[in-house]
Amino acid sequence: MKKHADHMPCSMSRVKGKGNPIMAKGAGLRLLMLVLIGLSLSACSTAPRVTGPVEPPLRRYEDFVKPGQPNMLDVKDSVEGFNRGSYRFNYYFDEYFYLPVVRGYEFIMPNYLEGRVSDAIDNMGEIRNLTNNLLQFNLKAAGITVSRFVINSTIGVGGLWDQARKMGLKRQTEDFGITLGHYGTGSGTYLMLPVLGASNVRDTTGLVADLATSNYLGPVAWINDSTFTYAYSGIYAVDRRHRTPFRYRQTGSPFEYELIRTLYTMKRDFDIEQSKEKR
Amino acid sequence: MKRLLALALLLLSFIAVAPAAAAPPQSYFYPFVNPYEATVMELPKEFEVRLPDKVPIYEFVVRPFPKREIPEVFWYENGLICSLVYQDHKAPLVFLVAGSGSRFDVPRMLKLQKVLYQAGFHVISVTSPTHMDFVVNAASGLPGIATDDAKDLYRVMDLAYQKVRDRVDVSYFLLAGYSLGGFDAAFVAKLDDQQHRFNFRRVLLINPPICLYDSVSALDRLLVDNVPGGMDNFDNWFRGVFSQTMHLAEAWEPGGLSGESMYRTYKRMQPSESNLAALIGLTARMNAADMIFTADVMNGGGYIVPRNVRLTSTTSLTRYAIVAYKTSFVDYFEQWLFPHYQKMEPGLTREDLLRRETLRALEGYLKGSKKFGLIHNEDDIILVSGDIEYLERVFGDRAWIFPSGGHMGNMFHPDVVSAITGFLKGKEE
Secondary structure: OOOOOHHOOOOOHOOOOOOOOOOOHHHHHHHHHHHHHHHHHHHOOOOOOEEEEEEEOOOOHHHOOOOOOOOOOOOOOOOOOHHHHHHHHHHHHHHHHHHHHHHHHHHHOOOOHHHHHHHHHHHOOOHHHHHHHHOOOOOHHHHHHOOOOOOOOOOOOOOOOHHHHHOOOOOOOOHHHHHHHHHOOOOOEEEEOOOOEEEEHHHHHHHHHHHHHHHOOOHHHHHOOHHHHHHHHHHHHHHHHHHOOOOOOOOOOHHHHHHHHHHHHHHHHHHHHHHHHHH | OOOHHHHHHHHHHHHHHHOOOOOOOOOOOOOOHHHHHHHHHOHHHHHHHOOOOOOEEEEEEEEEOOOOOHHHHHHEEEEEEEEOOOOOOOOEEEEEHHHHHHHHOHHHHHHHHHHHOOOOOEEEEOOOOOOOOHHHHHEEEEEEEHHHHHHHHHHHHHHHHHHOOOOOOOOEEEEEEOHHHHHHHHHHHHHHHHHHOOOOOOEEEEEEEEEHHHHHHHHHHOOOOHHHOOHHHHHHHHHHHHHHHHHHOOOOOOOOOOOOHHHHHHHHHHHHOOHHHHHHEEEEHHHHHHHHHHHHHHHHOOOOOOOEEEEOOOOOOHHHHHHHOOOOOHHHHHHHHHHHHHHHHOOOOOOHHHHOEEHEEEHHHHHHHHOOEEEEOOOOOOOOOOOHHHHHHHHHHEEEEOOOOOOOOOOOHHHHHHHHHHHHHOOOH
């Protein structure tokens, strides 16, 4: 078996070693650095290699697409070479590290306890929903979020049970990427982040901002202890993958990269539209 | 929510079915009367056969062309994966061939494995020759012609059995497939009658097309005819369907995005018939596009990919994807497959080639051999009028035709399951 480094995109093998999506203090900055270094070093070519006199194919792109005609599969992707390398890295990371860890977790934990962990993680994540609902001046959703947090932290025993949902208070999921989109920020170019997966410039900025908030106002700030920080980050990462049904190569399509890119973009556009309608 | 939907549909179907209920004499009851709904919707749990949660399974890889260099653009391909579901005692072994564009481990295959395991069989599951994994690792040329796909399949089956023969005690061999896999099975059985590697005792065709060309054209028309405003309006239509779906899937987490999960979510709602039909057509079109692009790359390009270029793991495939998704199987057959075969066999006519794509060409063989069985539905959307009567004529008392169920929607209905296992066990009488 090849080592992971062999599968990394051309620019990434120099910045490897940040394997875990650690949500610890400074992780946001590290992540940003990683992305910036990755982008600046990105030199992977997106053009095919020519091996002889190139003959145009029978079905040419130019014959099927009029200039200026938009297509769903066309998403702004200025660093596609890097992104495709990153996608490939994520496939191997998932296969040889992330999923085995998650399978171990699922093997050890009874399903019921997995649900409690997810609820607890969600409860601690309410800070992100609160700040972003406030930033969008969605006071009703912010109020619901505060009520949820209070109810779940008390009656729900530290967030282990989502009692608020049973009372009809639905989780008001927001993040800073949506907030930026809400105020008209364009998505910027598409990004396939190492480990974290599909994103774009706007949502990556949002992710970093949300991490910073979590560091200064969230669970990491409540308990100032590095062991807790690492445990929380580790469990967060495992729980997140545990809850994500997506598996690489599940589409069975040679165009999986394009399909993920389009669906991710459409989903985020939809979320932003929803945040505008809510008010 | 799902229960409610099932209940609502059940009520609806009572209303719709009541006047006609006297017609079919069987006790068979199926909740969906609309064939598009039947095809897409999951059968409510109450109507489904009970299956074991887990079965003993072993996955392994075969490489029919060990020296083949896999192009870098398919960096994730490394041999063709197959699976064996095994009994701990001597038992018959069923080779199970997946439907068009499906891998050996799609949900339908996993469920069929359980059905067959429960009935006492070993099962080797094989990916469809139209799936990209098969095209990259196991196809000898351009895929899509049944007689040649059967040769590739037979080679894979032979290697697969060699790999696991020490693990299982096999009394005799059987063959089964659904949809295109059932169609393939007939051609593989013919081949086996010449080469005698397995001497299949029984061969079961579940919801196969009769004429592949007609069936794929019908499926493609479902897409083209049902997108309002035509294919130029596809993006708008899809965005509408997408946001409709999202409204119903609030639980969706970002990152949980895949065609599969979207399709599953969509199944939970009750969309319009034309949207359902278009979605079925879209799935078929995408499967074809994936196969055609992969086959083009594996055979040196010229159709969608230019000749004399090497695609790498970072090459942008977006332009090829756009063209591929605008390419139907019929385009591929007329513009690429037929000329390609004509070059290899001068004098070959289009009709000659089409004759290799239809069960009608095997009519005498299927009629004469008692080992063939057929399961089908009267309202299957891949058939055209007259097809069912034809199949009844050819398969006679070895045909089980259900009045409803669409294209394989009823596969795990207890009546269908007992027809499958009963025929393979040889106890149908």
